[in-house]
Amino acid sequence: MSDIRENEYIDTQILALRSKYHEIQSENQPVGNEIQIGTDRAALYKADLFDGACSIMLPETMTDMGSADRTVIYQNRNRPQIIKADRESGAAITFSILPQTGEEEQRQVSEQMSVIRNDMKKIWKQNVFYDIGEVMAENTPVAWMDFKAYCLDGNLYSLLFMFQTQARTILGNFHCSFQIYDIWKPVVLKLLTTIQAENTSIQIKSPEYSYGSR
Helix, strand or coil: CCCHHHHHHHHHHHHHHHHHHHHHCCCCCCCCCEEECCEEEEEEEEEEECCCEEEEEEEECEEEHHHHHHHHHHHHCCCCCCEEEECCCEEEEEEEEEECCCCCHHCCHHHHHHHHHHHHHHCCCCCEEEEEEECCCCEEEEEEEEEEEEECCCCEEEEEEEEEEECEEEEEEEEEEEEHHHHHHHHHHHHCCCCCCCCCCCCEEEEEEEECCC
């Protein structure tokens, strides 16, 4: 058992170093019409979210998940309202409007993300939590955190992110197989900088939502 744990530790360290290398390589490159994903380049498109309340640039390979797949993969009835998936890699990104309790309005998104992180640590003690940070999009800060979750079909990597638009808080969740997280993490962090958020108030019903990995 000790050898297995040692090998898992070494694999984790190698993945972390590879991820950091990709982040350094791409952090000074502005997002244009394409983005580097591993050894491939993917064309980007502007995905309008919540009737135009906000938008984000996504790879063309990430499209709306079909209703049948949504039901099977996200079995919780309070599944995210928007789910985009890359069928080939199995990566997906979701967007949900968080219900308002009043307390969130007094907190910055980075503070809200810290609260979520602490709550998750108490509930999912088996998860491995990594970084927490904030990137600046065109006109709004975007807080993020990432972690590894253990699932029946393998380890899952998740990167949660949060921003505000039109007096609402949007919670996003990118997830993929842990084996390819080092390829996707720097990509997702770059895509977060392309978020555009409106600042006027809107009326959108906020469902109950769980911020678990799926």
